[in-house]
Amino acid sequence: MTANRLAESLLALSQQEELVDLPKDYLLSGSEDEGDNDGEREHQKLLEAISSLDGKNRRKLAERSEASLKVSEFNVSSEGSGEKLVLADLLEPVKTSSSLATVKKQLNRVKSKKTVELPLNKEEIERIHREVAFNKTTQVLSKWDPVVLKNRQAEQLVFPLEKEEPAIAPIEHVLSGWKPTSSMMPVPAPCPGNPLGSMGICAYDIRASAKLLNSSLLPLLPYRYHKVVKKGKAKKALKEFEQLRKVNPAAALEELEKIEKARMMERMSLKHQNSGKWAKSKAIMAKYDLEARQAMQEQLAKNKELTQKLQVASESEEEEGGTEEVEELLVPDVVNEVQMNADGPNPWMLRSCTSDTKEAATQEDPEQLPEPEAHEVSESEGEERPVAEEEILLREFEERRSLRKRSELSQDAEPAGSQETKDSSSQEVLSELRVLAQKLKENDQSRKQKASSEGTIPQVQREEPAPEEEEPLLLQRPERVQTLEELEELGKEECFQNKELPRPVLEGQQSERTPNNRPDAPKEKKKKEQMIDLQNLLTTQSPSVKSLAVPTIEELEDEEERNQRQMIKEAFAGDDVIRDFLKEKREAVEASKPKDVDLTLPGWGEWGGVGLKPSAKKRRRFLIKAPEGPPRKDKNLPNVIINEKRNIHTAAHQVRVLPYPFTHHWQFERTIQTPIGSTWNTQRAFQKLTTPKVVTKPGHIINPIKAEDVGYRSSSRSDLSVIQRNPKRITTRHKKQLKKSSVD
């Protein structure tokens, strides 16, 4: 039985239309099995009885199924055979007769006609129609989605639409038109085993020919150009010389001599280099022949000698070393390599060896400079070099220390350092080190103490010294204290703003601060020297000039006098400048602040009159406080007043309504931030940025897009019309079919 059921369920899977009939089958098969187990039937009956207890249910017609093995003539039973009873069988007589065939047919026909199913009600039919039509249409239309999307996203649309033909010509066409322009180019030759072989050129050939093309078709290369120019010049010179000889033989002789001399000079410079024929052969031989090698070296030495400029005698010692170096360099690497080869070392090692020598040479080169100063420098470097390792260690140690004891004073580091260092050179290094450590600590401390008043002192100090040095005039005033106070105020504010300042300023401050706070003798001296130098340069020069400038001396004096006067005036007004500025700033800040609104009415609800003021409580009650505005841009810049007023004239030109897809102004700003004008862009970029979104050809009709244009077949309309044709009768079965087709 289970097998039966399984088969049926399978059947149901494959044929959905028969779903309605299925229960009948099921029942039938149930009756078939009846004989096997009567208990089942009993159970069925019981169930029916139970269900019949429920009054609402329609009573089903009892099924007649009697169990009898005998076939009675009054009763019909299909039990025994296990087949379905066919109505036609009843007609069948004992003997077949043809007259009955028509009746049989009629019977069959009657049987095949089923009862007409109940039509669905109107609303339901309409709904189904709508649904199906909708699905169909969406399906048909969704075909256009990618096309629409593509067109929407396209950077440029050209109307009327045209089908593009592939613009790339096949390679055969290209190659057939190509001919070698010079004899150097390879003539196309068949190349077997190549996909391009039929065209006659293999890939390699193409590449080679491209190279040749480049070399032959490009304009003259620079060196070639110069060659040509040189030749032309020589010709011209020769002609001129010829002319000169005719006109003035003496001058011609001189000229000749000059030319000769020039030639000699040139020859001299060229001689004895290892570029000649002989030298080249020797270079090859040098690998195997000691003598040849020697000869070559001799020649190089000669070359060196000839090309060398004359040197001062005192520098000859250094120079010798240098020449040796250069000599080594000039000997071709091959020679050295062979020497090594006799030992047979690793080729990699060899490479490194030669490069080592090169490196050494290059390293020593700067040291070998003829200048004595440079030499000194290098010497000092040499001295430092051994110290370097120690220094690194020390520095590490120092850093660790400073990290651990940041709060401690910097003096602690000194004894530790001095203990460890013995020689004088390392002490120098240490002093530098100390300065470094000091700097580090100072930075930290200053950062920590920013808010405190101590931090301002260095700031003030920093600002002080410059005028102190240069202008005693300015600072020798009775009102100095006041200015200092003002300065402190400035300094404080500066201190706050330190965080936000860009780095260069900070660095500048630090670098300025350090020499002032630390008596770092050498650095200070250097700076001072420079300053004095500058002063010397300008002050010493200008008077001498003035004496020369006779006609303008009056005016000069005038100017000088005026300057002097102004300077003195300025000197006494200097502190006022700062105070005035601070005052102005304060006023500007006040003016830009939103004002509170006072709504108190004096005399309302209390005694009024002259000299009576509304009470503080009342005033407080009726005071509308203005909302706190955004912080000023110059809040942390003590020496600046920035106008916060809105520039309405500029605002009139700005965009004030966000265009459609944007929800935030920054999004829109992002899209317009790149300038598209040709002033800011290259021509290509400008053209690309300003391409129109839609291009139409004038005088052409723009037809609506068709399915063929985008590569669909145009049968989609007929699908739509299917449903419309016969909308009258629709039953559940139809519905199902439609549904199915719409899903697929």
Place this chain on the structure above:
Amino acid sequence: VGEMETAPKSGRDVPPKKDKLQTKRRKPRRYWEEETVPTRDGASAGPPCNKKNRELRPQRRKNAHILKKSRISKKPQVPKKPREWKNPESQRSLSGVNPGPGSSPLPRSKAKTRSRLEVAEAEEEETSIKAARSELLLAEEPGFLEGEDGEDTAKICQADIVEAVDIASAAKHFDLNLRQFGPYRLNYSRTGRHLAFGGRRGHVAALDWVTKKLMCEINVMEAVRDIRFLHSEALLAVAQNRWLHIYDNQGIELHCIRRCDRVTRLEFLPFHFLLATASETGFLTYLDVSVGKIVAALNARAGRLDVMSQNPYNAVIHLGHSNGTVSLWSPAMKEPLAKILCHRGGVRAVAVDSTGTYMATSGLDHQLKIFDLRGTYQPLSTRTLPHGAGHLAFSQRGLLVAGMGDVVNIWAGQGKASPPSLEQPYLTHRLSGPVHGLQFCPFEDVLGVGHSGGITSMLVPGAGEPNFDGLESNPYRSRKQRQEWEVKALLEKVPAELICLDPRALAKVDVISLEQGKKERIERLGYDPEAKAPFQPKPKQKGRSSTASLVKRKRKVMDEEHRDKVRQSLQQQQQRHKEVKAKSTGARPSALDRFVR
């Protein structure tokens, strides 16, 4: 691809409906329903294709789940809404099937915005790449001067330089001895081809200084305070004792502008066609030379004005005052855009470099300072000069020149964008009289100095920009080209109101007006049209839309939204954390740092 995309979606959308129908059909047969439903469901989705099947799996399970419910409620789609909301991609092809009202426009616009931003980004990158590539065409290299092994370049005098350079360049060094007509002011035209100078005693001349061809030479019989070329070399503005006069290159007086009287300094803003004049009466006047109208006359309220320079980056005028401040002006504002206290004495000279990054000032306190103009206005370096500088000028490549008495000092920076380091002068030169006017010649390594003894043109290697824009300012342009350029320049004239500290203000949205407009609109309509509609649960039948359940449903949606928000913020946090981590790893000090001194 479109087909592939759309197919599963329609499939995805249809099954619930079908199920719904089936359940309806099967109602009388509920007896064996339990047995057939799972197989049926599989059968309905089975045939089409495997891939589709796979895609549908999560959805189908959900449907199956809903199906059980759907016996009770006929609308199974409602809980699907947030899911759809999340991937707007699916929204596109569904075309109205989805019921969520108001939810559909938002994601679409979002996607659109994103795509627009992406496009903008791509464009920007492409243009910058193209610009970088075109840098290959800038073939000329700037000149330079290097002392032989540590030699101070300041000690190299003009004679040495002239000897070393080629003849054409050597010809650019010359002296004009004009002792008769007093100290001279001078000005080069924008192309650097023409030179105009005016002596205090009325001598005005203009010449093509490269070929030394004199264009005009006149005596205006009045004190000349300043002289300036207008947009081209054909027009000259001369600040004379009483009024401002404009001459052409023949020396013919074209205009006498009496509204600008007692002018001491002139500046011309080439892109705005504005001639800015600073007068003794304390007024800063902007004259539009293209239409001949005075755009703005601003009272600086700081007494006599005789220190002025322009910022070539944003066309803001810098005025120096006797109280040590420098004020920044634009014709659109009655008050200064900014005021900077630079010196403790009066300001004697101001100059701004071509990138608008640095400002050099010198004051009566004999100090020369370089300020950072990028928002902080703090001095970057300060130097005290023995006599103080009376005149300052920047070159195109950032060299700074200061005229102190009869000595000219030039400082150079490390690179093009770096401020000039005042440690060591790059060049010095002594003139035959005190300096009265200074300007670097554009596109040439030449500095023009006007002094009481005449004009000196000196060579300063590395001063000028080596590559010029042939369409913008071409030193070799013909008359026709000049005319064409003039028309184009006039068409591209920038309105005077657009001058402000940030020249890119035009590329910004006026946020204040935007907010204001939004507020007004809300007021007008009575509601906020852009606000997201609060979730309103649909009424349901059979007593299921009780207040409690409604509240519950509302609560559910709210929670979902909240969860989304939390998820997003968490993601952002994680990202930030990652970035910080990446940064910290990137900035880790290497072991070799200890060798750095």
